[in-house]
Amino acid sequence: MSHRGIRTSRRGARPGVLAIVALALLAVAGAVQADPLASWKAGATKSRIVNFVEQAADPASKGYIPAADRVAVFDNDGTLWSEQPMYFQLAFMIDRVRELAPSHPEWKTTQPFKAALEGDLKALAAGGEHALLELLMATHTGMSTEEFEAIVRDWLAKARHPKTGQPYTEMVYQPQLELLEHLRRSGFKVYIVSGGGIEFLRVFSEEVYGVPRENVVGSSVETRYEVVNGKPVLMRLPKIAFIDDKAGKPVGINQHIGRRPVLAFGNSDGDFEMLEWTTAGSGPRLGLIVHHDDGVREYAYDRKSAMGSLDKGLDEAEKRGWVLVSMKDDWSRVYPEPESRR
Amino acid sequence: MSHRGIRTSRRGARPGVLAIVALALLAVAGAVQADPLASWKAGATKSRIVNFVEQAADPASKGYIPAADRVAVFDNDGTLWSEQPMYFQLAFMIDRVRELAPSHPEWKTTQPFKAALEGDLKALAAGGEHALLELLMATHTGMSTEEFEAIVRDWLAKARHPKTGQPYTEMVYQPQLELLEHLRRSGFKVYIVSGGGIEFLRVFSEEVYGVPRENVVGSSVETRYEVVNGKPVLMRLPKIAFIDDKAGKPVGINQHIGRRPVLAFGNSDGDFEMLEWTTAGSGPRLGLIVHHDDGVREYAYDRKSAMGSLDKGLDEAEKRGWVLVSMKDDWSRVYPEPESRR
Numbered sequence: 001m002s003h004r005g006i007r008t009s010r011r012g013a014r015p016g017v018l019a020i021v022a023l024a025l026l027a028v029a030g031a032v033q034a035d036p037l038a039s040w041k042a043g044a045t046k047s048r049i050v051n052f053v054e055q056a057a058d059p060a061s062k063g064y065i066p067a068a069d070r071v072a073v074f075d076n077d078g079t080l081w082s083e084q085p086m087y088f089q090l091a092f093m094i095d096r097v098r099e100l101a102p103s104h105p106e107w108k109t110t111q112p113f114k115a116a117l118e119g120d121l122k123a124l125a126a127g128g129e130h131a132l133l134e135l136l137m138a139t140h141t142g143m144s145t146e147e148f149e150a151i152v153r154d155w156l157a158k159a160r161h162p163k164t165g166q167p168y169t170e171m172v173y174q175p176q177l178e179l180l181e182h183l184r185r186s187g188f189k190v191y192i193v194s195g196g197g198i199e200f201l202r203v204f205s206e207e208v209y210g211v212p213r214e215n216v217v218g219s220s221v222e223t224r225y226e227v228v229n230g231k232p233v234l235m236r237l238p239k240i241a242f243i244d245d246k247a248g249k250p251v252g253i254n255q256h257i258g259r260r261p262v263l264a265f266g267n268s269d270g271d272f273e274m275l276e277w278t279t280a281g282s283g284p285r286l287g288l289i290v291h292h293d294d295g296v297r298e299y300a301y302d303r304k305s306a307m308g309s310l311d312k313g314l315d316e317a318e319k320r321g322w323v324l325v326s327m328k329d330d331w332s333r334v335y336p337e338p339e340s341r342r
Numbered sequence: 343m344s345h346r347g348i349r350t351s352r353r354g355a356r357p358g359v360l361a362i363v364a365l366a367l368l369a370v371a372g373a374v375q376a377d378p379l380a381s382w383k384a385g386a387t388k389s390r391i392v393n394f395v396e397q398a399a400d401p402a403s404k405g406y407i408p409a410a411d412r413v414a415v416f417d418n419d420g421t422l423w424s425e426q427p428m429y430f431q432l433a434f435m436i437d438r439v440r441e442l443a444p445s446h447p448e449w450k451t452t453q454p455f456k457a458a459l460e461g462d463l464k465a466l467a468a469g470g471e472h473a474l475l476e477l478l479m480a481t482h483t484g485m486s487t488e489e490f491e492a493i494v495r496d497w498l499a500k501a502r503h504p505k506t507g508q509p510y511t512e513m514v515y516q517p518q519l520e521l522l523e524h525l526r527r528s529g530f531k532v533y534i535v536s537g538g539g540i541e542f543l544r545v546f547s548e549e550v551y552g553v554p555r556e557n558v559v560g561s562s563v564e565t566r567y568e569v570v571n572g573k574p575v576l577m578r579l580p581k582i583a584f585i586d587d588k589a590g591k592p593v594g595i596n597q598h599i600g601r602r603p604v605l606a607f608g609n610s611d612g613d614f615e616m617l618e619w620t621t622a623g624s625g626p627r628l629g630l631i632v633h634h635d636d637g638v639r640e641y642a643y644d645r646k647s648a649m650g651s652l653d654k655g656l657d658e659a660e661k662r663g664w665v666l667v668s669m670k671d672d673w674s675r676v677y678p679e680p681e682s683r684r
Contacts, residue, residue, distance in 0.1 A: 257556045
């Protein structure tokens with residue numbers, strides 16, 4: 001899944017020119033054949049997206065957006081991949097507690113570790129934010145950034161979704177993969193803006209979504225630069241640095257990107273301020289919300305869900321001009337062809 | 343100063359192909375004519391840079407670096423523009439105190455404002471970090487991000503450097519402008535990593551350096567998302583969020599970019615850890631330090647300077663394989679042709 005444009009090179013000379021012509025011709029051929037949003041059903045939602053993107057890239061259009069300002073932001077959990085029966089990073093956390101448990105016999109009788117070991121989500125939820133924070137610190141900190149990345153990579157390779165039996169990285173939405181790529185081909189810079197951990201996401205964002213590591217905005221813990229035996233490392237400390245959720249999302253966007261996006265895609269009330277900030281700017285804007293109304297192919301939930309609750313957004317979408325994307329009616333398929341059958 | 347590659351477009355069809363061919367031919371013609379680093383004198387330093395960049399982009403070379411990893415980081419003060427007789431952002435701060443003084447009659451008799459109003463740098467320095475922080479909060483916070491940007495833009499248009507009488511944005515180093523562009527043309531992603539304020543830098547980074555806003559890493563104050571009369575804003579709060587200096591630079595790089603750079607260019611001990619972190623990675627690496635040894639065309643200072651002191655870096659550069667770039671001997675010109683004579 002490549003997301004890079006073609007570059008001329010000062011050193012390229014004639015072979016470079018030929019390669020560019022060949023690639024350009026391939027691109028033309030591709031355009032004639034394929035619908036870039038093949039997994040989006042024809043209808044009002046698809047038309048709205050297609051028109052916005054087409055006009056944004058067309059200097060003759062009233063909806064034109066200069067290339068530098070073509071910034072699109074996507075939430076991750078529930079927007080790019082599933083978030084049921086629990087956030088996948090929470091599943092990672094629980095698996096990690098189990099893996100570390102043999103060195104912590106006291107966890108068998110101490111909350112919130114006991115609940116995590118027993119997979120007791122209700123007891124975990126009863127512990128509130130404090131319980132989650134304690135699990136987070138025990139599983140996500142106390143190692144270098146490089147060690148953490150290796151741990152996440154290893155988990156992603158082995159872990160399987162409890163309902164589908166697929167790797168978590170296969171639980172991504174095919175229509176969204178197509179949209180990310182379509183936006184990039186139309187000159188948009190595409191970012192992920194997630195309440196999840198920035199260094200968790202970066203392990204797979206490039207391979208799975210074509211979103212490079214530097215285009216990921218997320219929650220983070222503090223890190224400290226240390227030279228250990230002559231080798232510099234960044235140690236992950238048991239202290240929250242930033243929560244990239246709700247009113248934190250515009251803050252994180254401003255800090256990382258320094259521009260107000262023109263397109264925002266979310267699915268829960270955690271994305272409300274990101275949508276509000278994006279669509280309050282002048283000029284063409286598009287706000288989109290995935291509505292999880294497909295209990296057959298994925299999950300059906302909104303106002304009352306413990307993960308990814310959508311309540312205020314559901315009430316206000318219409319009045320604010322945000323598009324509610326029905327998973328059931330607007331997507332012809334949800335997940336990509338499973339890896340085994342590709 | 344464009345830094346963008348050429349992109350094929352699904353919608354481009356034949357005109358797109360012709361445009362690409364024309365641009366490719368122009369690029370070839372350009373390569374034959376011009377030395378991209380014309381303001382760098384021939385010699386060991388220039389050869390080291392030219393070879394590193396050429397090999398990084400050449401898949402057949404031992405020094406090849408995959409495109410995604412071609413990340414170059416530049417300090418700003420003293421590396422891309424001058425930092426004498428004081429950091430330009432400090433000059434902004436002092437000018438701002440003077441502008442706000444009529445509404446604060448008590449500043450005439452209260453430090454550190456009195457020192458700022460009198461331009462008494464010695465008294466300011468005597469107040470230490472606390473004094474600077476107090477000035478910073480009074481001049482850089484309490485407004486929205488958009489209001490702050492307008493204030494900085496206005497100042498940059500009017501303010502003049504005390505020695506040269508030029509706008510501060512003309513006090514940039516011509517050889518570095520050439521290097522930034524040469525790196526981008528060779529497929530490098532170029533970032534500024536500065537101890538200065540991220541939102542101060544973003545006002546001019548794109549126009550002056552060709553570095554887009556999202557590629558700026560810097561120090562920051564906290565911001566808060568607020569909806570004021572139905573209009574969302576990000577308010578700048580009187581609280582430091584992050585200091586992007588010394589051991590903070592690798593932390594900022596990791597947070598924003600999520601990759602270890604392969605090239606780092608600094609000028610003071612504030613860049614030491616950034617150079618260390620960059621050059622400790624595996625594969626081809628290049629660390630560079632501007633040595634301010636040109637009292638005729640710019641300023642001559644290193645170990646004892648109040649701004650941009652270079653002491654440890656001077657001692658350790660050789661042993662660590664970092665290149666000391668002599669402003670006097672390696673640069674054929676320092677500043678660009680003044681705007682008035684272009």
